[in-house]
Amino acid sequence: MNSVRKALATLSLIPASFAVGDTTEYPLSITNCGQEIPFSSAPKRAVTIGQSATEILYALGVGDRLEGTSVWFNPVLPEFQEINAGVERIADNDPSFEAVVNKHPDLVAAQYEWHVGPTGSVATRDQFHDLGIATYIMPADCDTKENATGGDGTRTAAFSIDSIYKGITELATIFDVKDAGKSLVTELESREQNAITEAKKLDLPDDLSAVFWFSSPDGSADPYVAGRLGAPGYMMDKLGIRNVIQSDEEWPVVGWESIARSDPDIIVVARMDRRRYAADSVETKLEFLHHDPVAREMSAVKNDRIIEMDAHAMSATMRTIFGLETLVDALSTLSFER
Incomplete structure (x- = not known):
């Protein structure tokens, strides 16, 4: 599948209203990991719980809206070192609920449902929603995945890279940077295909x-x-x-x-x-x-x-x-x- 067709397939995973035009129309509502999350405008202050959400927001060019990050495994990608240096790292691992809330975010974006979910180690989604703070969990951790089993969860079907593209596209829509989202997905699709092509040459x-x-x-x-x-x-x-x-x-x-x-x-x-x-x-x-x-x-x-x-x-x-x-x-x- 060429990049144009694959991008269209990715966009088909989200509501059709997202794919119309280059700017986001608010109010916006997104179904994320089983919950309907409303947005009256693009978030101005965000906190990330998980390196995945952090680096995607940097790649989308909205790092200046990040008030804090947490849960790191590896150093930030080199191209994001400068922007990352200006964002407070609330915790290397799990932050406290209070530490996140004290940043007064409009949005908390999490990599794992076990951090922000029904039994969240940081908080439940309702705890944030009760304070008027929207939550977004990366679809890769809940699409084709059951997290109620404990631990790191159990896959109900194979992980698809489309769930990563879906998360990028949805975050780009939430932050009203759709063009940046499309560019990032196209770049990643190209790198994926190039790697597979190179592997075929190895016999x-x-x-x-x-x-x-x-x-x-x-x-x-x-x-x-x-x-x-x-x-x-x-x-x-x-x-x-x-x-x-x-x-x-x-x-x-x-x-x-x-x-x-x-x-x-x-x-x-x-x-x-x-x-x-x-x-x-x-x-x-x-x-x-x-x-x-x-x-x-x-x-x-x-x-x-x-x-x-x-x-x-x-x-x-x-x-x-x-x-x-x-x-x-x-x-x-x-x-x-x-």
Whole structure:
């Protein structure tokens, strides 16, 4: 599908009124993660809970309306360093409800429903709405996903990159910057297609397999690895790689003995600045893989087929496409002779 047709398909996911004209007509109402959210005008003050929403708003050119950010995994993208330096980071991880409200936002944009949702760790949507503060949750975390299961949730169908484009388009509509939204979607579509095209030139083995390791409570504990339907599953599907983890959970805990029996050809490890768990550190992950008596026997370890990827790219975010590029670049340097 060419970029024009794909952009039209993306716009078809949202109400037809969004796709008419270059400016937003208010009052505006958006159905977001099961709730109807009204906007009388474009937000002037916003707070983000999650790096995905933050970087999308920067990319849309409305960073000057951000009063605070929170929940960071990796450094901000280089092109946004200057604008980001002028925005307060309320918290590296979960902010308090009071800290968010004290910024007097018109809108709170969240990456994960477990931060702002029915049992939100920061607050429920109703708590914000009762104060006249609109909320927006990135569709990638609720479209084809059930978050009532606890933890990181369970996918009810495979993650689609269209949910990222939908979030970009809706935020661009909310902030009355539709043209910026269209440009960003077009750019990301182009990068996605270029990465897939480059991968086809690599002539990868038909039976290539992989596991994506996000983190672990400590260096030797069973790891949080990517289920088959999340963002890493999307990357693997696009490149014809089999995920050795077949769970529908977003990030199930799987024992190393089970992973070793599957013997993936590739291990992709998350690189992040966050330090919530001991194995957040990529150095800790690599130390474990090379010295654990079970893990070190895997083909991927023995043949040095371990790929580092930004943790944020492993989540369902705009950076997932950058992760696809990282994976293709790394695969071009690896040997798969057996």
